[in-house]
Amino acid sequence: MNIYNMLCGNISFRDLLNYYNANITYINLSRGINGFVFQYENIYNIFINNKLSYKEIKKTILHELAHIELNQLNQIDKDLFAFQIEKYEDEADKYINFIFSTINEQKNNITGGFLNEL
Numbered sequence: 389m390n391i392y393n394m395l396c397g398n399i400s401f402r403d404l405l406n407y408y409n410a411n412i413t414y415i416n417l418s419r420g421i422n423g424f425v426f427q428y429e430n431i432y433n434i435f436i437n438n439k440l441s442y443k444e445i446k447k448t449i450l451h452e453l454a455h456i457e458l459n460q461l462n463q464i465d466k467d468l469f470a471f472q473i474e475k476y477e478d479e480a481d482k483y484i485n486f487i488f489s490t491i492n493e494q495k496n497n498i499t500g501g502f503l504n505e506l
C-alpha cells in the first residue's frame with residue numbers, strides 16, 4: 389500500500405489516506421505556501437492552500453504524502469536544522485518524480501512489448 393500503487397490505479401486515493409491515517413484540509417494560506425503536513429496522535433494532518441489550482445493541489449498532495457511515506461516527519465523532530473528540512477523537501481519531490489518515471493518506463497515497456505508481438 390503506497391503512492392506507487394495509487395498512481396498505478398491498483399488502490400484508490402481514499403485507500404491510501406485510510407492506510408496512512410491521513411486527513412486533508414483545505415485552508416487559507418498565503419501564496420507561496422502550497423501545503424504542509426504534521427502528525428498528531430498517529431493521525432497525519434495534511435493542509436492544502438485553497439488558492440491552488442486542481443493540478444497544483446494534486447502535486448502538493450503527492451508531495452505531502454511522500455513526506456509521510458519516506459517517514460521524514462519523525463526525522464525532522466530530531467533534527468530541526470533548516471538545511472535538513474530543505475533536504476527533505478528535495479527528497480520528497482525526487483521521490484514523486486522517481487515514481488512517475490518508473491510508471492512511464494513500465495508503460496513504455498508494455499507498449500514496446502505489445503508492438504514487438506505484432
Ligand SMILES: [Zn+2]
Pocket residue numbers: 451452455476477480
Ligand atoms: Zn514539503
